[in-house]
Amino acid sequence: MSKTKIVSPGEKLGVIEEYIPGSGTYEEDGKIFSSMAGELEIDPKNRSVGVTPSKKPAVPEVGDVVEGIVVGMKEDVALVKIVEIKGKRPLTGDFSAQLHISQVSKDYTKSIFDAVNLNDRILAKVTTGWAPYQLSTVDDDLGVIYATCTKCGGDLVLKKGKLYCTNDNISEKKKISRLYLLKE
Amino acid sequence: MSESKIERLISEDGIRCDGRRLDEIRPIKFQLGVLKNTDGSAYVEWGRTKILVGVMGPRESHPKHLALSDKARVEAYYRMASFSVEEWKSPAPSRREVELSKVIREALEPAIFVEFFPRTSIDIFIEVLQADGSTRCASISAASLALVDAGIPMRDLVASIAVGKVEGKLVLDVQDKEDKAGESDMPMAYMPSKNAVTLLQMDGQITHDEFLQSIELLKKGCIEVYKKQKEAIESHFKGAVSNEEEA
Numbered sequence: 001m002s003k004t005k006i007v008s009p010g011e012k013l014g015v016i017e018e019y020i021p022g023s024g025t026y027e028e029d030g031k032i033f034s035s036m037a038g039e040l041e042i043d044p045k046n047r048s049v050g051v052t053p054s055k056k057p058a059v060p061e062v063g064d065v066v067e068g069i070v071v072g073m074k075e076d077v078a079l080v081k082i083v084e085i086k087g088k089r090p091l092t093g094d095f096s097a098q099l100h101i102s103q104v105s106k107d108y109t110k111s112i113f114d115a116v117n118l119n120d121r122i123l124a125k126v127t128t129g130w131a132p133y134q135l136s137t138v139d140d141d142l143g144v145i146y147a148t149c150t151k152c153g154g155d156l157v158l159k160k161g162k163l164y165c166t167n168d169n170i171s172e173k174k175k176i177s178r179l180y181l182l183k184e
Numbered sequence: 185m186s187e188s189k190i191e192r193l194i195s196e197d198g199i200r201c202d203g204r205r206l207d208e209i210r211p212i213k214f215q216l217g218v219l220k221n222t223d224g225s226a227y228v229e230w231g232r233t234k235i236l237v238g239v240m241g242p243r244e245s246h247p248k249h250l251a252l253s254d255k256a257r258v259e260a261y262y263r264m265a266s267f268s269v270e271e272w273k274s275p276a277p278s279r280r281e282v283e284l285s286k287v288i289r290e291a292l293e294p295a296i297f298v299e300f301f302p303r304t305s306i307d308i309f310i311e312v313l314q315a316d317g318s319t320r321c322a323s324i325s326a327a328s329l330a331l332v333d334a335g336i337p338m339r340d341l342v343a344s345i346a347v348g349k350v351e352g353k354l355v356l357d358v359q360d361k362e363d364k365a366g367e368s369d370m371p372m373a374y375m376p377s378k379n380a381v382t383l384l385q386m387d388g389q390i391t392h393d394e395f396l397q398s399i400e401l402l403k404k405g406c407i408e409v410y411k412k413q414k415e416a417i418e419s420h421f422k423g424a425v426s427n428e429e430e431a
Contacts, residue, residue: 008417009295009332010340010377026297026339033377035297035337037417054421055224055335057242059301092223093243131244131251131303 005040009033013040013049022050058088060095060126060133065142068097068135070120076101078116080124080135097133099124104137104175115175121146123177143177159184193362194351201361202231207401209345209357209408214326214416216333222309224334226416228326231359232316235323237330242304256301260289262323264312284320285310291324291344291373291383297337306336317360318346324373324383325409329416341413342382344373345405347398349390354398356405370398374406 007013013025013032021027022043024036034040038053060066065086072079082095099122104115115137116122123142124135137143147156149165150172156163158180162171193201200206210231219225222238245251262284266273288310296306308330310323321344328342348358349368363369368388374381390398 006418006421008341008414009338010375012377024337026337033339035339036335037332037421039421053335055333057223057301057335059242059304089223091243092221092240093246095244129302130253 006038007034007040007051008037009035013051019047019049022048024051024053025049055089058085058091060085060097062126062129064088064126066097066124066126066133066135067145068122068124070099070116070118070122073112073116073118076112078112080122082133095131095133097124097126097131097135099135099137103127103135105143106138109175114173116144117147117150117172117174119148120144120174123179137175137177140178143175145177145179146181147172147174155182157182157184192351193365194353194355198353200350200355202359204357206353207356207404209405210359212409212412214329214412216329216416216420222330222334224330224332224336226326226329226333228322228329230318230322230325231357232314233312233319233322234314235319235326236311236313237323237326238309238311239306239327239330239334239336240309241306241334242301242336243307245303245305251303251305254302255298256296256303257305258289258293258296258298258308259305260285260292260308260310260327262288262310262312262320264315264319268312268315284323287383287385288320288323288327292327292331292342294380294382295328295338295340295342295375296331297339300337306331306334315360317358317363318371321345321357321371321373321409325413329413332417333420340375340378340380341410342373342375343406343409343413344371344383345402345409346371347401347405349388349394354394354401356401370395370402372399372402372406374403376407376410 011034021032026035034051036051036053038051041050066082067084068080068082071081078099080097101112124137128134152167154167164171213229215227218227224239226237228235324344347370348366350362350366368390370386373383
């Protein structure tokens, strides 16, 4: 491993005439300071300086894919509890989010109940930077990844593009993710 | 008359009851990342004072009506363990603990980029395991390291230390014995590379000249604490790198 320099917050890294302040830094009075503890990274080509920390706060940001559980249904919006942010460390608290009917899929969705229902586990993308986070399930990978039967509570299995309950022999309509967990 | 006259706290040649010089700090040992279930944590042994700090957040503010729309809400919870002092301490939060929670929060908040995390809260849990004076200073210094460990962007580290007046002399980093017998106690929290004071308290009586001398002494002490903090961060990262290589 190459020799790396560890910096801590408040350390002066240079002046703005020298470098462009990158991630983990901030600028004040024309000077660049580190805002995090981590490895100092100087990019001589782009003349930028940044700090790579070992940990980053696990907060949803625009573009993050998150896993959530549907905890409430309203007329045109589903209330979602974010339980995991993909690619970030485990959460110490849940974040609340909303999935609006217009953000469910590319096609027209007549009712929010045709997309998700209570207790569904969904994958979604975050589209706003603060709570309540707005979600979108437009991509093929996004949507419901695990759901239970509304009648018996048993697992729903993906069969020929539809979600079936083997107990009751019924199917349910949902915005299904390509990554649905139980496939036949 | 008073006990301190019988048992001298400072000897003729300026050595304190625990063998330190007047402007010498106690041995300080910081450690980062000691707790698994928090976002960031730190442990400090500051002489005989032992404090554990855990940081959780930024996470969603609860109750939600307390969330701030433009920044994160910082909350500190200072707590002393029942076994932390000589006599058993009631586990209920005392007036002193509530007050210290407030001043610790206000000492740390200027250092945190709270505007990066709107509508969230950052909780700092401080558990004093053993108290021997300067617990608020040790708490602030350790909490700023715990925030760093959580990866929360900060303007600077916050270092903190206290100066007391004992037997007419100004002493750096007062311990419990000196604090109780002394005439004055003055803790300060300081951001060394910003040259900014975030906490300054005082009780007792000192003269204007002594106050100015104290400030100089406090700055010197804070910079020493700051060096220890930076050492802890470096050794934490070196440890993390060697762990990766092993794995």
